[in-house]
Each structure stands twice: as C-alpha cells, then as structure tokens.
Amino acid sequence: MGGCGHIKCQSRMGQDNCSKAVAQNYKFYLSFENSICKEYVTEKLYNSMKKRVVPVVMGNGPYNNGITPPHSVIDFTDFDSPYKLAQYLLWLDEHPEEYLSYFWWQDYYTVMDTPRRNVACQLCEKLHSTEEKRTVYTDIYNWWVEYGQCMPWTKKLQQHRKDRGAPL
Numbered sequence: 285m286g287g288c289g290h291i292k293c294q295s296r297m298g299q300d301n302c303s304k305a306v307a308q309n310y311k312f313y314l315s316f317e318n319s320i321c322k323e324y325v326t327e328k329l330y331n332s333m334k335k336r337v338v339p340v341v342m343g344n345g346p347y348n349n350g351i352t353p354p355h356s357v358i359d360f361t362d363f364d365s366p367y368k369l370a371q372y373l374l375w376l377d378e379h380p381e382e383y384l385s386y387f388w389w390q391d392y393y394t395v396m397d398t399p400r401r402n403v404a405c406q407l408c409e410k411l412h413s414t415e416e417k418r419t420v421y422t423d424i425y426n427w428w429v430e431y432g433q434c435m436p437w438t439k440k441l442q443q444h445r446k447d448r449g450a451p452l
Contacts, residue, residue: 307335311383312358312373317343321434325351333357333395338376338386340369342441353389364448 306313313332317324320343329347332339333356341347342360363369376383410416421427428434435443 303331303335306332306337310337311377313337313339315339315341315357316360319434319436320439321428324434329357330395336387338383340373353393356386356389358386365445 313328313335315326315328315332317326325343325347329339329341329352333352338356338358340358340360347357347359358369358372360366360369363372376386
C-alpha cells in the first residue's frame with residue numbers, strides 16, 4: 285500500500301482512501317519518519333493511533349517518554365534487527381490478547397485533531413508575544429538539519445546496527 289505497493293493512496297480534501305483500508309485490513313502501521321530528526325514525530329503516528337492499528341515507529345522522537353501513552357506503539361529500535369521485529373509482530377498476530385493490550389490507552393486518552401487554522405493562530409500568537417524568549421536563526425537550514433540533528437533513515441538504521449553490534 286502506498287508508494288511501494290500496488291494500492292495507491294490518494295488524498296482529496298482530507299479524505300484518505302487508504303485510512304479505512306488500513307484500519308479494516310491491517311493490524312500494524314509502519315510509521316517511519318522520512319527524515320530522522322531529534323524530537324520530531326510524524327503526523328502518521330497520530331493518524332494511525334486514531335485507527336485500531338498499532339503504529340510501528342522508527343525515528344528520534346521520544347515515543348516512550350511522554351509523547352505517546354506507554355505500551356501504545358512498537359519502536360523499531362527496541363529490536364536487534366528487522367527480523368526480530370517481524371518475529372514479534374507475527375507473535376502479536378497469533379496472540380490477540382497481547383495485541384489488544386496496545387489499545388489500553390483508548391479508555392483514557394483521545395488523539396485530537398488540531399485544525400491547521402488553530403496551529404497557525406497559535407504560531408501567530410507566539411510570534412507576537414512579548415513574554416516569549418526570542419531567538420533569531422540566520423540560517424534556517426543549519427538550524428533544522430544541524431541543530432535538529434537530522435539524518436536520513438538509512439543512517440539511523442546503520443547507527444542502530446552499530447549500537448547493537450550487528451554487521452553494517
């Protein structure tokens with residue numbers, strides 16, 4: 285499904301033809317970041333959490349440190365290899381009670397949609413606030429890439445393998 289599969293996703297005025305198909309036909313959603321940046325989390329994570337699918341994440345976001353409820357996502361970096369992750373996903377598929385335990389949080393939390401206009405209003409308020417500390421970045425690319433500690437996901441995978449002592 286998507287860019288790599290035979291089913292193409294089209295989005296028209298916020299209506300994603302793949303969202304329903306994913307929720308109806310799949311248990312897991314690979315919510316991998318296009319670029320791995322410190323503290324950045326893709327909207328794909330929250331979109332998948334709105335459905336009854338478990339997000340499998342790979343990024344530099346603090347997934348298990350307050351940005352998502354505990355035991356609500358599966359983090360690729362918790363596994364020694366893609367093979368080990370695949371084994372775990374197959375095991376969850378065969379153990380429905382364990383799979384369903386990833387949805388405990390839905391009794392207590394809701395993934396909220398934030399209208400884009402609201403985000404723009406919040407940004408405008410912050411820009412005009414005199415109470416906020418102001419910082420000027422003369423090179424936005426340097427701030428985003430260097431300060432943000434961004435890397436392509438292939439580099440993240442190499443780093444993960446190196447950290448685990450696996451062959452590159």
